[in-house]
Amino acid sequence: MTETKMSRNLPKATAKRLPQYYRLFKNLVDEKVTRTNSTIISEKIGVDAATIRRDFSLFGELGRRGYGYETQALRDFFADLLGQDQETHIALVGVGNLGRALINYSFQDRNKMRITQAYDVAGNPLVGTKTDDGIPIFNISDLEKNIKNSDIKTAIVSVRKEDAQQVADLLVASGIKGILNFAPVRLYVPEDVFVQSIDLTKELQTLLFFMGAASDK
């Protein structure tokens, strides 16, 4: 079974839950729990048990009837599916407050995803230095030459919204295929490039809206 074929037809809603499944099984293994079942998983991650079983069934028969799921087998399965075995190097553009926090953020678990280089404009005094962990902060004028023909295919954008599209264009020109975008704007990229946006203001507004809607009752 090449999971490749399956990944492609996977419902988007299921794909977005994969990291949660992975993390859950990883935690359970760490806690020495060897088996579990869909009811317990449901309680832990807040997804209906039937949805969980249906998701899993898209990958074949991952469990045993009358028994449940082996945590270790499932952890390894999802780790493989998410490529957690492979080292993934990531570039970060925009070393402001948020960018610095992200450089230091441990994208946790045993995942081998980490920021290995950062960029900003010459005006930023940090350009030319390294972080305490040894991550170099380059001038953005070096980005294309550094990243083209490197193994870096993923970038994090934490620049001001006014500069985000221009940075995205530069990243695309440099061969980047995935962007985690923190700027509150829509980025236009070719269709073979993926953008995942995290919009802090939007999340906060949504929260406040739900709170307001509830208290208005």
Add this chain to the structure above:
Amino acid sequence: MTETKMSRNLPKATAKRLPQYYRLFKNLVDEKVTRTNSTIISEKIGVDAATIRRDFSLFGELGRRGYGYETQALRDFFADLLGQDQETHIALVGVGNLGRALINYSFQDRNKMRITQAYDVAGNPLVGTKTDDGIPIFNISDLEKNIKNSDIKTAIVSVRKEDAQQVADLLVASGIKGILNFAPVRLYVPEDVFVQSIDLTKELQTLLFFMGAASDK
């Protein structure tokens, strides 16, 4: 029309788009664009034009047939809906790298949402000091007394995942009704408390999964 009643029955998918609509109209007004239509909006935010018209129609007749929408009227409408006129004070718990970045993050636009106080455990040397902007950083032991009977009903949690549930419990006990959670764990709270989670690792893993699924073709 009391928008109160409408907000309650609003589809969740629509509610989550409201901040985008607000921001778009705000930007258009700032750019001196006075009118627009659903096709243009669709291009700008990447949502189907029919979906946009349907969303808007839930609030009554916001546009004019054959003409489109007045940007200023719509901006004001969504500002009101999202409570952008009211000052919203927010507490932050967990003054690490991410917490400091969030304290300095301008939750932008003209929105009056801002962090006005922060908390951490005594071990954090920043406790007892103020940020450059004058935001006090208190000992978490003062949280309940400070927040109870204050106007603060919203909190941001940026502590380690091991401490997140305990912090959530404390916040709930102090009268907080909305939590923006950055810790990668599910928080259990009473049903009148809203939790909006931002899980950076999960977003990055999802991005990488989609990239992988595409390149495996």
Add this chain to the structure above:
DNA sequence: TAGATTGTTAATCGATTAACAATC
């Protein structure tokens, strides 16, 4: 075997999109 829990089908629900009459 009896009990438990999966995997899967069918039913339901909710969200998106197409289509077009209403009307500015």
Add this chain to the structure above:
DNA sequence: TAGATTGTTAATCGATTAACAATC
């Protein structure tokens, strides 16, 4: 009036959930 674009209904799509036979 002719042209444009909304507001809304009906059709479609996708995701969730209920139910239960299969089977460990």
